[in-house]
Amino acid sequence: AQTVTQSQPEMSVQEAETVTLSCTYDTSESDYYLFWYKQPPSRQMILVIRQEAYKQQNATENRFSVNFQKAAKSFSLKISDSQLGDAAMYFCAYSASGTYKYIFGTGTRLKVLA
């Protein structure tokens, strides 16, 4: 069975600094997708970034980038120039290609300090 692990329940970062959130997963599939979602206090889930497993290039969206290590089954999220609005719960999710179902990690609460 596939699993997603986020080992950091909580992280803090100073405003304008960089922080990395970790995510590991376990799967025997070769074709899958990985996602990072942000859930602010409003509880609206917002897509931050997505990565296709067949792409070696790490995905980037403005201040957000990932370090995708397929062999190590690791998918970390780097947030650069952290802003107060980045404070939220961050969930890592896995989806095997064709299933369309997500498996979520337990989440990491990110605090941004002014």
Place this chain on the structure above:
Amino acid sequence: GAVVSQHPSWVICKSGTSVKIECRSLDFQATTMFWYRQFPKQSLMLMATSNEGSKATYEQGVEKDKFLINHASLTLSTLTVTSAHPEDSSFYICSARDPKVAGGETQYFGPGTRLLVL
């Protein structure tokens, strides 16, 4: 694009009554919608997958007769919590998949519905 709405945003009901939650994809046709439940400070737990025009597929441990799901059109799925009890109080979130988006694996989430059963 890819906006999903939910209604109501929160509801309080008496024990024993039924509550219906609507999930709509506003600017795309969603062949597949998903219903999740989230307890405080926890992750999202998938309850069921809803496919337009067919019966929903429930995850193990989710009572089909308790949580009725109907996906009557390509833009609307409903979750009815039947004979609600206090233990059904939770935050319910729907999501929808846009098959036309490259890599149609991406789910777009509604804002959620907070249910409180007294």
